[in-house]
Amino acid sequence: VAQDSIREMAQDSRFTDVIIEVEGHSFRCHRIILAASSQYFRAMFCASYRERDQSSVEIKGVTIDVMKVLIRYAYTSYLEINTENAQTVLEAASLLQFTRVMEACANYFASQLSIENAPGIMELAQRHSLTELQQLATLECVTHFSNLRSSSDYLCMSSQLFEVILSRDDLNVANEEDVFEAVMFWCQHDTGKRKSELPNLLRHVKLPLINQNYFVRHVETNELIRCNEEVHDMMMEARRYHTIGGVTDRKVIPRHNTTLHQVFVTVGGCNNRDSFIDEVCVLDFQHKTRASLCQLPNTKYMVQAEGGEKAKWAEFACTAWRNNLVISGGKETKKETWMYIMSLRRWVQMASLNTGRWRHRMVVCMGDIYVVGGYDGLLRVDNLEKYDERENLWIERRNMREAVSSAAVCESEDRIYVVGGGPSVRISTEKVQVYDPNTDDWRLSTPMPDAAKCLSSIALRGKIYVVGGTLRYILCFDTREEIWSKIGEDLSCARASCGVTLCNDKIFIVGGRDESGKALVSVSYLDPETHKLRLECNMPTPISHHGCVTLQKLDKLRSKTV
Structure with missing residues (x-):
């Protein structure tokens, strides 16, 4: 009944107390009705503005037809939105703060969303602070990125919103070349105005992951790139990765939907029966699979020993080099080096x-x-050897300050860090030895809080994470400040001789042996941002004394669910 009475008053203009002037047309209204629907009118009529006591108020920036729509909504809660008026109604509702009308317009645009209009809707949503609508439009662009270039609005996008799309790790692209081409196509649409935006956009392109032949033929030769000094460092970073690897930031972590993805590899190892494992196994958490990559070289030649057979490779070392697997040494293979x-x-x-x-x-x-x-x-052994690829030989470099075995060794910011280790069978050390390849010299850094051996480590953004030995916690060493700290919660048990690797920006800890000498099956990961440790899965069998590295571009393997 009350709603009907309000409609009648609107039609008959009874008891009106204000006139809204729009483009020379007068709307006779009730202040209380407008104030109930619009924050703009509520502030105007209730606060100490001069319009509060005026009988007539002029509204600029709104057309007569759109004002009719808003006033009708204020009196009747009826709102007619269509393709012709949706944007102008939204803009007027935003100006006059008709919150419910803005929500209705956002719902309308969401219902009409497609890859053809998603870039324009992103711009519109950002301009009017419609967060949910902007997220939906962004997701549409991310999901259908390969079709984005066919959108009429794509070339008119602002660089800021284009960056939002490019920065997404869930961007649905087959390869990073598609991302590069989309950036260059957008820039070349208006080269004069947009060439200054190129460096900011290219920061979101994972240039190191672009195919090396494509990079040489299409990226390095591009005139916009060649003439822009601000992108030279990015180009050098990509060239370095193509040539020698060594880039460890997010630039080399493939997007979730590309044909590239990071996996980590466990190499050999020992089980609870002290039998050595001859398998190289791939764990792919993106696709939830575990696969056999290969057998260790020559392990089909077994040797007889007291207590039964054992595999050839035992207590060796391994690393990833240019996306290949390299192993060396071992109890029976002391000098051998192989590359898969x-x-x-x-x-x-x-x-x-x-x-x-x-x-x-x-x-x-x-x-x-x-x-x-x-x-x-x-x-x-205090000996350090460096591989000469050109001559295919190992060159001896300066010896360490102290000979150790079973130490944690990793690279951080072009330095080699040797943490802890065993100077003898019964003694562990807390020393941290640092090698500078440029000067071929060693120095000692801040010692770790507790002496330990049978350690593993990984470096990420200037910090070294150490786990293993008898430690029941994870240590973090800041290489710039040279300060040690314990991070995260305590471990449930020690993880001596475990495997550690960095994969998809998470630090994975695989297997190891507890205080009783029992090998473990658990695969846990540490989030380096939150320092939260979580269980990812279990290995099929307990494992310790194994290698652990991260590789890319692994496909067509014999897979089974993790």
């Missing part, structure tokens, strides 16, 4: 080490492979 070439799916033998060893570590620094420390059967 991913593109060929086969092992190739490399030059032998100068010093045979096991319980050592391998690391890649500035594109070169190094072998660090270990045990030769009589003494701990």
Whole structure:
């Protein structure tokens, strides 16, 4: 009944107390009705504005037809939105703060959303602070990115919103070349005005992941890129990755939907029966699969030992180099070095080490492979060797300050860090030895809080994460401040001789042995931002003393669900 009475008053203009002037047309209205629907009119009529006591108020920036729509809504709650008036009604509702009308317009645009109009709707939603609508339009662009270039609104997008799309890791593209082409097509639409935006946009293109041949033929030769000094560092970073690897930031983590993806690989190891494992296994958490990549080289040649057979490779070291797997040393293979070439799916033998060893570590620094420390059967080894790819031989570099085996070794900001380790069978050290390849010299850094060996480590953005030995917690070493700290919650048990690798910006900890010497099956990951440790899955069998690396571009493997 009350609603009917309000409609009658609107039609008969009874008891009106204000006139709204729009483009020379007068609307006789009731202040209380307008104030109930519009924050703009509520503030005008209730606060100390001069319009409060005026009998007539002029509204600019709104057409007569749109004002009719808004006034009708205020009196009747009826709203007619269609293709012709949706945008103008939204703009007027935003200006006059008709909140419910704005929500109705947002719902209308959401119902009409497609890849053809999504860029324009993104702009509209941002302009009027319609967060949910902007998120929906952004998701449409991200999901159908391959069709975005066919959109009439795509070339008119602002660079800021284009950056929002490009920055998404869930961008639905087959490869990073498609992203690069979309950026260049947008820039070339208005080169004069847009060439200054190119550096900001290219920061969201994962240039290191672009195919090397495509990069040389289409990226390096592009005139806009060649003439823009601000992109030179990005180009150098991509060239470095193509040549020697070594880039560890998000630029080398593939987007979720590309044909590239990061997986981590467990190499060999030992189970609870002290039998050595000869399999190289791939864990792909993006596709929830586990796959056998290959067998370790020559492990089909088993040797008889007391208590039964054991595999050839034991307590070796491994690393990833240019997306290939390299292994060296071992208790029975002291000087051997092999590389599994991913593109060929086969092992190739490399030059032998100068010093045979096991319980050592391998690391890649500035594109070169190094072998660090270990045990030769009589003494701990202080020897450092660097692989010369051109001559296919190992070159001895300056010895460490202290000989250790079973240390944690990793690279951070072009330095090699050797953390802890065992100077002898019963002694552990807390020393941190740092090697500079540029000067071929070692120095000591801040020692770790507790002496430990049988450690593993990984570096990320200037910090080194250490786990293993008898430690029941994870240590973090800030290489810039040279400060140690304990992070996250305590571990449920020690994880001596576990595997650690960085995959998809998470630190994975695989297997290891607890205080009783029992091998573990758990695969956990640490979020480096929140320091939360979570269980990802369990391995099929307990594992320790294994290698653990991250690789890319693994497909067509014999898979089974993790």
